[in-house]
Amino acid sequence: MKKLFIAITAIGLFFTSCNQTEQYKLTGTISGQAEGKVYLSKVQDNDLVKIDSTQLQEGAFEFTGTVESPQRYFIQLDDKKEAIQFFVENSNIDIKADVEKLTEAVIVGSAEQDVYVAYQESQKSFAEKNEAMYKEFMAARQAQDQAKMDSIRDEAMKLQDEKTAASKEFVANNSNSIVAGFISYRMMSGMELDKMDELYNSLAENVKASTYGVMMKEKIDLLKSVAIGKTAPDFTLNTPEETPFSLSSLKGKIVVIDFWASWCGPCRRENPHMVELYKEVNEKGVEFLGVSLDKDKDKWLKAIEDDGLVWKHVSDLKYWNSEAAKMYGISGIPATVLVDQNGVIVAKNLRSAELKVEIEKLLQ
CATH class of the missing domain: 2.60.40 (Immunoglobulin-like)
Incomplete structure (x- = not known):
């Protein structure tokens, strides 16, 4: 192959x-x-x-x-x-x-295009296996077979790893093709920063100079600027009452910046856990700031009310073009950024249970 x-x-x-x-x-x-x-x-x-x-x-x-x-x-x-x-x-x-x-x-x-067609062909078997797994998973869920569901999830994760490995091999074998840059840029979502650097550096110079190479470099540089240990960039967005609110107004407090949206299923499923966490830590001086990637104000406000999200919320209603989301290099939600009392980023992308542990460390 x-x-x-x-x-x-x-x-x-x-x-x-x-x-x-x-x-x-x-x-x-x-x-x-x-x-x-x-x-x-x-x-x-x-x-x-x-x-x-x-x-x-x-x-x-x-x-x-x-x-x-x-x-x-x-x-x-x-x-x-x-x-x-x-x-x-x-x-x-x-x-x-x-x-x-x-x-x-x-x-x-x-x-x-010929190279891209070859790439699509190399990915077909993964798509077919994934579709078959999805049907098996739905059947297991219908039958309430939790063991089978867990087994299929494990298989799906292995399949995803195999798919990623195949994509990396394709990129390595076509490193002079602009398509390699396109594939690499799409692969960066969810990838660790050092792996992004490694992937970018594997590309030929002409690919680095292409649209996709430039986009990769910009994203890597951006993520380095908001990495753990860096000062959290300030931003100002409107509250539901159309009042400008700045992150910097919370300086001196521990802050959880929560990027979410009303249309995001995983976000909504996580919200009850975030509500419980907020109740536990807010009285100790910890603030939450919800940054919504919504574009429909009514749906945003309804989700806040329905989910009982009583902390501060802001949004510019620009969907994935949210200025704050772009500033922090957010490519998937839910996403959290934990900021300490000095305005320094100390953790990222933790769910409520892991987030609680890190918050308690800061409170000691």
Whole structure:
């Protein structure tokens, strides 16, 4: 398999050298739809942003432009939730798709896309095994078979480890491909900081200079700035009453910053435990500050009331673009940051039981 990955990359790079132009030219046909608006989009600040559009002419469309380095783009149609996802580089790229099966489009002319297709193929067996495990788990839950559920969870964790190992091997064997940077950036979520550094340093210089390499470096630098032992960055967001509230106003106290949202199932399941912890430690001078990644104020306020979250709350209602969440490098919730009386970060991402232990250490 390793030799196959290397061979695919070599062929792709050769193809690029023969097909390289100063701009990209995307030509495509959508069978099953003759007319309508077509959009070319890409992800910017966690949102899918339309950057160009055209009209289908007898099922055909065309886009031209330039990219500094290969990037993942999307072709979208009006009234269609699915999109064609592919890597654009400055070459002549042909796209053939069925309007009812946009995710199965065939893309020719992008060497980076060829590498990504190879990566997807390498991940298929993991997806199939995961789907089978999910069905087994649901059946066990229906039967209230806790032992079986626990066993499946253990298997799922092992499968995830295998999947991660396979992804790392693919990246190592294709370290000159921009796709390696894309895969690596996605793998960083939940990874320890030293492992992120190791992954980034394994990439070729051209990949480090790409959009995804730059994003990796920025994230690593950000996480280093809010690592344990660093001063907690101050931020100011509005309370439910639209009153600005700053983290710095709690200086001198032990503070638990709790990043959560009304739409986050794991957050809501953790909230009762956080309520109990708050009751135990608040009278000892410990403050909680809830930072919501909601975008609907009414749902945010309802969750606060329904879950009995009596501590201070703030939000800018910007979802994953929350200024505070970005400042602290939050990529998953629930997430907690424990700050001591001197404003220094002493622990991160602890659940209520572990959090209680660390708080008690600070209270001694």
